[in-house]
Amino acid sequence: MEIKVKKNVLGKNDRLAAEIRKYLSEKGIFAINLISSPGAGKTTILEETCARLKDKLGIAVVEGDITTTRDADRIARHGVPVHQIETQGACHLDARMLENALEHLDLDKVDLLIIENVGNLVCPATFDLGEDAKIVVLSVPEGDDKPAKYPGIFRRAKVLLLNKIDLLEISGFDKEKALRDLAEINPDITVFETSATKGTGMDEWCQWLADRVAEKKKK
Amino acid sequence: MHELSIAMSLMEIIEEECRKNQVKKVRKVKVVVGEMAGIVPDSLKFSFEVVSQDTVADGAELELEVRPVTALCQDCSEEFVVEEFRFRCPKCGSRNAKRLGGDELYIDYIETDD
Numbered sequence: 001m002e003i004k005v006k007k008n009v010l011g012k013n014d015r016l017a018a019e020i021r022k023y024l025s026e027k028g029i030f031a032i033n034l035i036s037s038p039g040a041g042k043t044t045i046l047e048e049t050c051a052r053l054k055d056k057l058g059i060a061v062v063e064g065d066i067t068t069t070r071d072a073d074r075i076a077r078h079g080v081p082v083h084q085i086e087t088q089g090a091c092h093l094d095a096r097m098l099e100n101a102l103e104h105l106d107l108d109k110v111d112l113l114i115i116e117n118v119g120n121l122v123c124p125a126t127f128d129l130g131e132d133a134k135i136v137v138l139s140v141p142e143g144d145d146k147p148a149k150y151p152g153i154f155r156r157a158k159v160l161l162l163n164k165i166d167l168l169e170i171s172g173f174d175k176e177k178a179l180r181d182l183a184e185i186n187p188d189i190t191v192f193e194t195s196a197t198k199g200t201g202m203d204e205w206c207q208w209l210a211d212r213v214a215e216k217k218k219k
Numbered sequence: 220m221h222e223l224s225i226a227m228s229l230m231e232i233i234e235e236e237c238r239k240n241q242v243k244k245v246r247k248v249k250v251v252v253g254e255m256a257g258i259v260p261d262s263l264k265f266s267f268e269v270v271s272q273d274t275v276a277d278g279a280e281l282e283l284e285v286r287p288v289t290a291l292c293q294d295c296s297e298e299f300v301v302e303e304f305r306f307r308c309p310k311c312g313s314r315n316a317k318r319l320g321g322d323e324l325y326i327d328y329i330e331t332d333d
Contacts, residue, residue, distance in 0.1 A: 001240075001242070001330070001331045001333050002328050002329070002330050002331075003236055003240055003242070003328060003329045003330075003331065004327075004328050005232065005236055005325075005326040005327065005328055005329055006325060006326070006327065006328075007232050007325055007326050008324065008325045009225055009228050009229050009232065009250070009324045009325060009326060010225070010228060010324055011232075012228060012231075013228070090221075090224065091221055092221050092224075094224065122221070122257060123221035123257070125257050126221055126225075126256065126257040126258075127221070148303070151303070151304030152255060152257045152304075154304075155255070155304055155306075183314065184304070184305040184306065184307055184314070185304045185305065185306065186306075187306070187314040187315070
């Protein structure tokens with residue numbers, strides 16, 4: 001016997017992500033899903049973003065890590081509400097994990113929800129969390145071939161933060177080449193060149209976020 | 220290795236369909252995977268072997284049909300296959316292309332012994 005199924009394997013995740021998207025929209029919250037390799041600087045970017053925006057916007061953070069609460073501790077020091085998801089080995093966050101995490105956060109005064117995914121350029125790209133935008137961080141020492149090698153995430157992202165830009169010269173990163181590849185994969189992506197530790201590009205990035213939050217509020 | 224989570228979702232759907240149709244043994248599962256779905260076919264096959272053990276689908280063949288990424292040029296209406304995620308129209312060179320297919324990830328059908 002042949003049973004016609006025609007069912008999306010990720011249907012359950014996608015339905016839940018759609019519910020989260022609707023819920024966040026009703027609350028007027030702009031949500032980003034921050035994705036990169038381990039060590040690209042996601043948490044430092046997040047700290048610097050919180051420091052610049054926390055007096056202007058209500059921010060909440062969900063931290064995804066395989067284990068340890070180190071990243072959440074770093075964010076909590078900035079006085080921003082944060083909930084840690086320890087994935088216990090899973091290489092990505094899914095909508096169910098996010099739904100559980102959101103129950104631990106008071107979202108009434110939140111304008112911007114930042115979800116820091118598990119450090120990984122592959123798996124998180126497949127799982128919709130209900131965010132408004134995927135933000136990919138690529139740090140210069142990782143090499144200029146990353147957009148071409150991991151096109152899935154670079155295609156889906158709205159913004160690229162090209163981080164550790166202060167190391168451009170010593171790392172031999174060919175920026176023109178990386179951006180050329182990127183333009184073929186995703187011509188609509190917005191790029192900010194940043195150095196989270198030196199503060200380069202962070203004001204521009206934060207302004208982009210603040211503008212998106214304002215747009216979302218208007219809707 | 221998110222293929223393991225994918226294989227588990229796959230197994231959930233298979234078990235649900237088998238209950239509904241009162242099937243006791245699955246012979247084959249056909250899954251359609253787009254090149255942009257971010258799935259490594261061999262890895263999914265291996266994960267499926269692991270999670271299907273001692274279930275209705277124990278020993279079942281997992282057939283994967285890989286679909287290419289396709290796009291429609293918004294300037295000259297050419298429909299084309301996207302190689303290596305390069306969304307550039309081969310006819311007019313425009314980058315203004317809308318993706319049509321390639322992110323599929325669905326169970327097409329299940330073949331059973333019944």
